[in-house]
Amino acid sequence: xYKVMAPVRDLGYLDGILEAGADxxxxxxxxxxxxxxxxxxxxxxxxxxxxxxxxxxxxxxxALNAIPDSRLTDKLIEKISYLVxxxxxxxxxxxxxxxxxxxxxxxxxxIFASVGCGILNIDDALFFEDLGVRGITLSWMVDPEExxxxxxxxxxxxxxxxxxxREFIQRGKCILGPYLMRGTTDLRRxxxxxxxxxxxxxxxxxxxxxxxxLPLEEYMVTDAFKSYIEAGVDLFKIQGRExxxxxxxxxxxxFRHISEGRGN
Amino acid sequence: xxxxxxxxxxxxHFLKGxxxxxxDAFYIGFPFCRKFEGNLSxxxxxxxxxxxxxxDKGKRVYLTTYATPLTRDLDSIIESVERAVQYGIDAxxxxxxxxxxxxxxxxxxxxxxxxxxxxxxxxxxxxKLKEYxxxxxxxxxxxxxxxxxxxxxxxxxxxELLLHGKIPIGISESCFSLEIAEKTGKLCPEACKQAVVLxxxxxxxxxxxxxxLSGKDMCMIEHLNMINKAGFSIFRINGFSENPAYIxxxxxxxxxxxxxxxxxxxxxxxxxxxxxxxSTDGFCNGFYFGKSxxxxxxxxxxxxx
Numbered sequence: 001x002y003k004v005m006a007p008v009r010d011l012g013y014l015d016g017i018l019e020a021g022a023d024x025x026x027x028x029x030x031x032x033x034x035x036x037x038x039x040x041x042x043x044x045x046x047x048x049x050x051x052x053x054x055x056x057x058x059x060x061x062x063a064l065n066a067i068p069d070s071r072l073t074d075k076l077i078e079k080i081s082y083l084v085x086x087x088x089x090x091x092x093x094x095x096x097x098x099x100x101x102x103x104x105x106x107x108x109x110x111i112f113a114s115v116g117c118g119i120l121n122i123d124d125a126l127f128f129e130d131l132g133v134r135g136i137t138l139s140w141m142v143d144p145e146e147x148x149x150x151x152x153x154x155x156x157x158x159x160x161x162x163x164x165x166r167e168f169i170q171r172g173k174c175i176l177g178p179y180l181m182r183g184t185t186d187l188r189r190x191x192x193x194x195x196x197x198x199x200x201x202x203x204x205x206x207x208x209x210x211x212x213x214l215p216l217e218e219y220m221v222t223d224a225f226k227s228y229i230e231a232g233v234d235l236f237k238i239q240g241r242e243x244x245x246x247x248x249x250x251x252x253x254x255f256r257h258i259s260e261g262r263g264n
Numbered sequence: 265x266x267x268x269x270x271x272x273x274x275x276x277h278f279l280k281g282x283x284x285x286x287x288d289a290f291y292i293g294f295p296f297c298r299k300f301e302g303n304l305s306x307x308x309x310x311x312x313x314x315x316x317x318x319x320d321k322g323k324r325v326y327l328t329t330y331a332t333p334l335t336r337d338l339d340s341i342i343e344s345v346e347r348a349v350q351y352g353i354d355a356x357x358x359x360x361x362x363x364x365x366x367x368x369x370x371x372x373x374x375x376x377x378x379x380x381x382x383x384x385x386x387x388x389x390x391x392k393l394k395e396y397x398x399x400x401x402x403x404x405x406x407x408x409x410x411x412x413x414x415x416x417x418x419x420x421x422x423x424e425l426l427l428h429g430k431i432p433i434g435i436s437e438s439c440f441s442l443e444i445a446e447k448t449g450k451l452c453p454e455a456c457k458q459a460v461v462l463x464x465x466x467x468x469x470x471x472x473x474x475x476x477l478s479g480k481d482m483c484m485i486e487h488l489n490m491i492n493k494a495g496f497s498i499f500r501i502n503g504f505s506e507n508p509a510y511i512x513x514x515x516x517x518x519x520x521x522x523x524x525x526x527x528x529x530x531x532x533x534x535x536x537x538x539x540x541x542x543s544t545d546g547f548c549n550g551f552y553f554g555k556s557x558x559x560x561x562x563x564x565x566x567x568x569x
Contacts, residue, residue, distance in 0.1 A: 070386040070414055096361065097388025118383065121335040123362030130365070131392075141437055146335045169434035169476060170332060173381055175406045179433045179478060179557035180467055189406065197434070197476075201462040201469070203444060210447045212462075215438065 002233055004162060004255045005061060006248055007241040011045055014052060016245050020252035024059025025049070026092065028241065032064040032079055034192065039241070043082070050087055065094040065114045066189055073098060077105050084109045090135060093117075094172075103132030110134045112159065118172035125150045135159060137237065139171055140219055144227035151232035160228060162236035163251045166219040168197045220251075225258050267522055268498045269427075269515055272328065275302030276310050278504060279317070283512025286519045287501075289324035291357055294504075295331045295379065296435055296475040301453035305329060305344050315351040324354045329367075331359035331381045332435055342366055349374060355399070358382065368396040375399045377424070380432060390419035400424055400498065405431055409552040413494050422498060425491070427484045428514055428539070429502025431550050431557060433469075434476035441473045459505045461545075466569065467558065468545045472505055478557060483547035485518065485536050486563040488525050510542045531563070 003023035008014055017025060027033075027049070028040030041049060046062060053060045062083055068076050080091050080102050091109055093099045094116040102111050112135040113119060113128045119136050128136055135157035138147065147158055169176060177196050178189070198216035203209065221228060221236070228236075238251050269287055273279045274294035284290070292314050293305025304311050305327055318325045327348040329341050341363055345356055355375035358364045359382050367376060377400040378384060378393060384403045393401065400422040403412050416423040441448070441455035450458065456473030463469075468479025482502075484491060501518065503511030521535050540547070546560070553561040560568040 067385040069411055070388070070418065073386055073388055095383060095385050095389060097384075097386040097390070097392055100392045101388050116383075118332070118360070118381075119362075120360070121333055121338055121362045123335075123338060123365045124360065125362070127361040127365045141332075142334065149335055166437075168436050168438070168440070170437050172383060173332065173435040175404070175433045175551075175557070176469075176476060178406055178551065179431070182551070182554075182556035199464055201464045203447070203460055203462050205444070205448050205450075205460040206458045208448050210444075212444060212447075214440070215443065 002229060002236060002259075003059065004236045004238065004252060004259075005059065005159070006238045006252050007243065008049070009039060009041075009241045011041070011048060013245045013248065014049065016249055017252060018053075018056060018058060020249040021256040022058070022252050024061065024089070024235075025053060026061035026063060026237070028063045028065070029079060029083065032066055032068075032076060034063070034065050039192075046083065046088070047086055054087065059089045061090040061092055061112065062088050063092040063114065065092055065116060067095045067098065073101060077101050080109060081106045092137070096131065099128070099131050099133060112137060112157070114172075115139055115161075116172040118170070121146070122149050122153060125154050125156060129154045129156055135234070140164065140166065141170070144224065144231035147228065147231040147233060157234040158232065159235035159237050160221070160233050161219065162238055162255055163218075163220045164237075164239035165195070166215075166217045167193070167195060168214040168216065220254070222258060265492075265495070265497050265526065267526075268324075269501060269519060269522075270324075270326075270424075270499070271501050271511060271515070272504045273304065273314065274300060274504050275304055276314065277302060278508045279314055281508030282503075283509075284318065284321060284323065286512060286515035287323065289326065289354070290318055291326045291328045292318075293328040295328045295357070295359060295381075296432070297439070297456065297473050298330050298337065299453055300473070301457060305348075308347055311344070311348060312351050315348065315353060319352060325352075326355040326357050326377060327353050328357040328379065329359070329363050331379065333360055333363060338362065338366060342370060345371065345374070364393075364396050364398070372397060378402065380405050380426075381435065384415075387415045387418035390415055390421045394419070394421070402426070402500070405433070405557070406551050408554045409490075409494070412552075413496075416496075423496065424498045424500055425484075425496050426482055426550065427491075427499040427501055427518060429481055429500075429511075430470055430477040430479075430505050431482050431502075431548075432475060433478055433557070436474045436476065439473045440471045440476075470505055477505055478548060478550075479545045480548040480558055480560075481539075481543045481546070482550045483536070483539060483543075483560070484549055484552070485521060485539055486531065487549070487552075488521055489531065492522070492526055506542075514539060514542060
């Protein structure tokens with residue numbers, strides 16, 4: 001049976017998110033996850049999150065999706081080991097080498113490959129299954145028919161986005177932020193996506209000029225929801241650790257509404 | 265130390281317009297969009313001609329493959345690699361792990377180079393990739409030069425560095441050239457042949473359809489001494505978004521500079537001055553020095569916007 005995973009950036013949000021109908025939550029470990037250094041939860045907070053969620057039968061996934069310098073990978077593996085020991089249901093990682101080390105050194109871990117790993121096709125999925133991951137998060141570019149093939153040929157848990165901001169540049173294929181403003185926008189090194197791609201740009205092409213905004217759209221699975229279920233999707237993710245509690249609750253409620261067949 | 269300078273040739277028009285003499289090797293094809301007009305990895309007769317032409321001139325030829333394939337793209341990628349193998353390709357460049365897995369299974373003796381969009385950030389990844397027949401990697405362009413050096417030394421893998429030209433910084437899902445077709449009047453496949461310049465608050469970017477590039481040219485001419493001392497020997501010069509006549513001249517300058525400095529010569533200011541003539545929006549040197557990619561760090565360590 002499929003589940004909906006909602007973001008939680010603050011323990012104060014937790015009850016509200018679960019009351020709205022989330023089956024599980026995900027968050028980042030402060031300092032090892034995307035977003036500003038102060039964002040994400042600390043180890044003590046994750047411990048409390050686990051106790052409160054597991055008491056209600058809810059899942060907890062923790063993202064450690066900032067990719068460290070090669071010389072710091074051992075420290076990241078130690079953190080993964082600690083979180084797995086606490087009972088986290090899945091660890092979300094973002095790079096082949098880190099995944100490979102985590103699977104080898106933390107044997108009881110359940111590793112999910114983040115959307116940043118750029119998994120787009122059946123052989124990508126098989127590659128990450130060979131590495132030892134238990135789940136993968138797919139981009140909205142992968143349609144239900146292709147997801148069906150992945151579910152048919154692998155034993156992976158498949159997570160897709162129920163709600164996300166759909167940027168112009170593909171997930172896992174963008175270094176525009178650090179090209180323009182290193183330090184704050186190093187997405188894969190722990191920075192924050194500030195959707196710099198969607199700013200207003202003057203354009204010039206062969207003498208034609210004008211002003212444009214690169215596309216940035218809200219994405220929500222509505223009409224195609226049934227197709228995703230039939231394809232075998234296990235988890236629906238609500239993107240938005242930056243959103244406030246009201247917005248997250250609203251999206252979870254919409255998910256419940258659609259999943260219970262009450263229309264869009 | 266034997267060096268290799270290579271570049272990407274997307275189509276026959278580019279190949280015919282450029283001076284190939286200073287280059288050692290070529291990646292053929294356009295990995296960012298399968299519909300790119302004349303894409304050498306998609307058109308069998310053009311692929312055959314270009315491989316044969318370049319090999320006759322004593323050059324090494326590598327096929328590049330589509331960077332963001334969905335399942336429905338995989339069969340034709342394998343067919344394309346199969347053709348290239350028959351035509352005598354020396355290696356294949358791969359940006360996608362599914363494609364890597366397929367090529368390793370179907371062509372176990374084929375030399376594989378992992379490209380910059382494979383998101384290689386750690387030595388652990390490179391060590392893992394050896395199991396899949398990978399012989400060369402281009403780490404993600406976001407890495408500092410000291411990280412790249414560490415990865416190379418720890419893994420023992422051949423590493424390719426971007427030395428000059430526009431930096432690929434993103435692949436989009438939809439085509440920007442088509443988004444602005446109303447303004448340009450150009451549709452697929454000709455729309456992306458004309459690079460679009462995007463500007464904002466002193467920032468400049470280039471776009472070629474689904475590919476976002478740096479607006480400034482990456483330039484490492486002032487830092488060749490450091491590059492040589494670190495033992496790097498495989499270099500890429502990008503020019504596929506420019507007039508093809510530009511790239512041969514750029515390569516000649518780098519070859520002269522690399523060879524002269526390797527034999528104990530000193531840096532000549534005219535190299536940079538000459539390169540500057542080919543640049544429309546100035547220089548940067550990407551992420552090698554840990555700064556924003558659009559900035560330029562000179563040999564004295566001064567940072568220039």
